[in-house]
Amino acid sequence: MKGFIFYNPTQIVFGENQTKKIGKYIKVKKCLLLYGGGSIKKNGIYDKVVESLNKYNVSFVEKSGIKPNPVLSFVYEAIEFAKKEQVEAILAVGGGSVIDSAKAIAAGFYYDGDVWDFFIDKAQIKQALPIYTVLTLAATASEMNSGAVITNEKTKQKFNIRGDCLFPKISILDPTNTYTVPKDQVANGSVDAIVHLLEGYFTKKYPNTPIQDGFVETLVKTIISSTKEILKEPANYDARANFMWSATLALNGLTTAGIGEYAFPNHMIGHSLSALFDIAHGSTLSIVFPAWLKYNTNTLNERLIHFGKEVFGVSGATKAIELLENYFASIGAPTKLKEVSISQSQIGEIAENATSLAKKWGLTEYTKEKIEGILRLAL
Amino acid sequence: MKGFIFYNPTQIVFGENQTKKIGKYIKVKKCLLLYGGGSIKKNGIYDKVVESLNKYNVSFVEKSGIKPNPVLSFVYEAIEFAKKEQVEAILAVGGGSVIDSAKAIAAGFYYDGDVWDFFIDKAQIKQALPIYTVLTLAATASEMNSGAVITNEKTKQKFNIRGDCLFPKISILDPTNTYTVPKDQVANGSVDAIVHLLEGYFTKKYPNTPIQDGFVETLVKTIISSTKEILKEPANYDARANFMWSATLALNGLTTAGIGEYAFPNHMIGHSLSALFDIAHGSTLSIVFPAWLKYNTNTLNERLIHFGKEVFGVSGATKAIELLENYFASIGAPTKLKEVSISQSQIGEIAENATSLAKKWGLTEYTKEKIEGILRLAL
Numbered sequence: 152m153k154g155f156i157f158y159n160p161t162q163i164v165f166g167e168n169q170t171k172k173i174g175k176y177i178k179v180k181k182c183l184l185l186y187g188g189g190s191i192k193k194n195g196i197y198d199k200v201v202e203s204l205n206k207y208n209v210s211f212v213e214k215s216g217i218k219p220n221p222v223l224s225f226v227y228e229a230i231e232f233a234k235k236e237q238v239e240a241i242l243a244v245g246g247g248s249v250i251d252s253a254k255a256i257a258a259g260f261y262y263d264g265d266v267w268d269f270f271i272d273k274a275q276i277k278q279a280l281p282i283y284t285v286l287t288l289a290a291t292a293s294e295m296n297s298g299a300v301i302t303n304e305k306t307k308q309k310f311n312i313r314g315d316c317l318f319p320k321i322s323i324l325d326p327t328n329t330y331t332v333p334k335d336q337v338a339n340g341s342v343d344a345i346v347h348l349l350e351g352y353f354t355k356k357y358p359n360t361p362i363q364d365g366f367v368e369t370l371v372k373t374i375i376s377s378t379k380e381i382l383k384e385p386a387n388y389d390a391r392a393n394f395m396w397s398a399t400l401a402l403n404g405l406t407t408a409g410i411g412e413y414a415f416p417n418h419m420i421g422h423s424l425s426a427l428f429d430i431a432h433g434s435t436l437s438i439v440f441p442a443w444l445k446y447n448t449n450t451l452n453e454r455l456i457h458f459g460k461e462v463f464g465v466s467g468a469t470k471a472i473e474l475l476e477n478y479f480a481s482i483g484a485p486t487k488l489k490e491v492s493i494s495q496s497q498i499g500e501i502a503e504n505a506t507s508l509a510k511k512w513g514l515t516e517y518t519k520e521k522i523e524g525i526l527r528l529a530l
Numbered sequence: 531m532k533g534f535i536f537y538n539p540t541q542i543v544f545g546e547n548q549t550k551k552i553g554k555y556i557k558v559k560k561c562l563l564l565y566g567g568g569s570i571k572k573n574g575i576y577d578k579v580v581e582s583l584n585k586y587n588v589s590f591v592e593k594s595g596i597k598p599n600p601v602l603s604f605v606y607e608a609i610e611f612a613k614k615e616q617v618e619a620i621l622a623v624g625g626g627s628v629i630d631s632a633k634a635i636a637a638g639f640y641y642d643g644d645v646w647d648f649f650i651d652k653a654q655i656k657q658a659l660p661i662y663t664v665l666t667l668a669a670t671a672s673e674m675n676s677g678a679v680i681t682n683e684k685t686k687q688k689f690n691i692r693g694d695c696l697f698p699k700i701s702i703l704d705p706t707n708t709y710t711v712p713k714d715q716v717a718n719g720s721v722d723a724i725v726h727l728l729e730g731y732f733t734k735k736y737p738n739t740p741i742q743d744g745f746v747e748t749l750v751k752t753i754i755s756s757t758k759e760i761l762k763e764p765a766n767y768d769a770r771a772n773f774m775w776s777a778t779l780a781l782n783g784l785t786t787a788g789i790g791e792y793a794f795p796n797h798m799i800g801h802s803l804s805a806l807f808d809i810a811h812g813s814t815l816s817i818v819f820p821a822w823l824k825y826n827t828n829t830l831n832e833r834l835i836h837f838g839k840e841v842f843g844v845s846g847a848t849k850a851i852e853l854l855e856n857y858f859a860s861i862g863a864p865t866k867l868k869e870v871s872i873s874q875s876q877i878g879e880i881a882e883n884a885t886s887l888a889k890k891w892g893l894t895e896y897t898k899e900k901i902e903g904i905l906r907l908a909l
Contacts, residue, residue, distance in 0.1 A: 152544075152705075152768060152771035152772055152775060153545065154544055154545020154546060154548065155542075155544050155545065156541065156542065156543050156544070157541070157542040157544065158539075158541040158542070159538070159539075160537075160538075160539035162535065162536070162537040163534075163535065163536040163537070163787075164535050165531075165533055165534050165535070165536065165787070165788065166532065166533020166534065167533060169533065326531075359768040359772070361748070361751070361752045361755070361772060362748060362749065362752050362772060362775060362776055362779070364748075365744065365745075365747070365748025365749075365751070365752070366744075366745060366748060368744070369740070369741060369743075369744025369745060369748065370741065370744075372740070372744070373740045373741050373744070376740070389531060389738040392531035392788070393531055393738070393740060393741060396531060396741055396787075396788060397741055400741070405784075408542075408544070408775075409544065409771070409775060
């Protein structure tokens with residue numbers, strides 16, 4: 152095992168009927184309530200949250216309208232609003248897009264310059280408003296990590312930040328809050344969580360990591376089986392619970408601690424697809440990841456065989472990729488570029504965009520030509 | 531999955547050459563350096579720690595001599611010493627006994643009454659000195675949890691405390707610090723960590739917990755394989771690293787989060803064996819646990835079959851118990867009471883002692899008769 156630092160101070164409050172406790176946990180007088188397109192008003196979560204804030208005398212102002220692939224312009228607006236309103240914390244009620252926006256706003260609140268500076272490594276995050284979350288969509292693990300991804304619409308860059316002060320203080324994970332998540336978003340979340348796990352699993356160089364391997368295999372198997380159950384029976388508590396906790400553990404630092412150097416090349420390419428064509432994050436990954444595995448079958452042969460055996464109970468690298476791709480397709484996730492109306496002629500533009508993130512992430516072996524080669528396998 | 535709260539703010543600094551950084555992490559001017567029987571002076575860890583404290587201008591006073599099954603009288607003495615010296619933190623360099631003592635001292639430092647009050651639930655821990663650790667023995671996970679176990683020599687009670695302020699701030703886990711741990715202590719640590727994992731695994735009532743099951747099975751398999759490697763080759767870095775991290779994860783709250791109600795009956799009975807006869811904690815568990823499994827074979831039949839299949843690749847409940855007991859014996863751990871010179875005539879006294887912990891832990895189904903029944907299977 153390689154050396155590592157593991158630190159994750161987020162407190163997870165997991166289970167039914169926990170949403171109404173959020174007001175008790177927020178230890179400030181005034182917060183910014185942040186949410187997305189308003190589904191929380193239809194399914195009753197908004198009312199529960201507001202009732203709890205009122206009960207515990209937490210006053211709040213609100214800002215909503217965050218969309219998938221959350222954008223920098225919203226973050227700018229919300230920072231100004233939060234400053235004007237002198238809020239002391241942010242309460243994000245939503246999925247990864249809402250929580251990621253909350254993190255960017257929390258960091259920008261105390262910074263006099265342009266918050267995008269943090270994304271382009273021009274400045275380091277030193278202070279942030281405390282963040283609380285009520286998770287309504289299991290996928291990104293933003294509820295238990297210190298990272299956030301925001302799209303700059305002007306520069307067409309989907310970039311990330313990270314900082315210890317961005318760990319949410321408390322995250323409420325109530326599986327029943329996800330009962331009404333539509334099937335396509337379940338599929339996106341399922342793909343996202345699986346690829347979070349497998350990027351590290353397939354890119355790490357250090358061989359002897361049985362703990363991390365076993366954890367990843369357990370989580371991938373659980374995500375696959377619980378996703379199938381959810382799609383059949385959306386209000387299956389155990390399926391929603393197992394899926395929710397798996398997705399959180401998939402990117403909270405646990406499965407990568409000790410594996411040494413690893414990379415997120417599929418997220419890199421996927422981010423470009425989202426930045427250019429506003430394709431849902433999960434959909435970009437279900438398209439890119441099987442292609443990336445095919446491109447790397449030779450170097451990953453042994454690892455793919457192990458993966459296939461442990462997760463699908465099959466023999467052979469090609470069979471393992473086939474079963475993963477079939478799984479993505481079976482839950483309605485796109486696995487080819489044409490399914491999201493992208494043709495061969497656009498591959499160059501995507502690859503070009505991805506090279507800027509490749510530079511930021513130090514993945515210099517990902518030249519434009521290599522990325523094009525991967526994307527051609529997804530046509 | 532059942533509802534749960536997961537919170538673990540300890541920062542783990544894992545890897546070779548990390549010991550010398552401890553001074554950098556301790557953010558106070560004066561600390562109490564706590565250690566055991568002095569092995570850290572022989573293997574050079576003491577020198578590294580002192581050098582680091584000096585380098586970062588952390589002054590310290592020291593207290594040593596903590597033994598396995600750490601005792602209350604030492605804790606009392608150290609609390610007085612810490613108060614007199616006005617230390618601002620405790621640095622525990624050792625294994626579970628040293629870290630558990632540190633926690634009791636840290637809690638007692640701010641309490642005007644008798645620190646034993648916390649152990650008998652007469653008072654709640656509200657404040658504690660910050661605790662830092664350099665782990666030298668992988669076993670108890672005290673380096674990443676909020677619990678501690680201390681033996682009251684007068685009352686012959688081995689009782690525990692728990693409190694959020696007892697989580698170590700920073701724990702340095704350098705596998706090379708365990709290269710000189712003797713074989714019997716490796717065996718004790720191996721048994722302890724395995725039983726930590728399996729108490730919850732076999733006592734939980736909630737059936738649908740695939741994440742936690744998979745994590746436990748991964749960790750048990752890793753502990754078994756790495757223990758074997760360590761006993762063959764004590765300075766095998768990967769084996770020591772995999773063993774160390776497994777033991778930490780075995781009792782840091784991860785594998786029990788979401789499994790609902792569970793119990794530690796084997797620790798309960800084992801604690802009585804230690805309190806009465808000062809037997810090493812791991813040895814009490816390698817004796818009690820196979821007997822407890824045999825006693826409960828009928829009710830645990832299905833679970834044992836699953837365990838045997840996943841961990842040992844065998845069929846059948848009896849075979850699973852046999853292989854686990856054989857494993858304990860193969861690493862030199864005792865599996866029968868006679869190996870620690872306890873005979874049938876002493877079973878009543880042990881069972882009697884264990885019932886007081888059974889009351890404290892709410893395990894009222896563990897009557898004297900039932901505990902005697904279990905212990906008879908370990909004769």
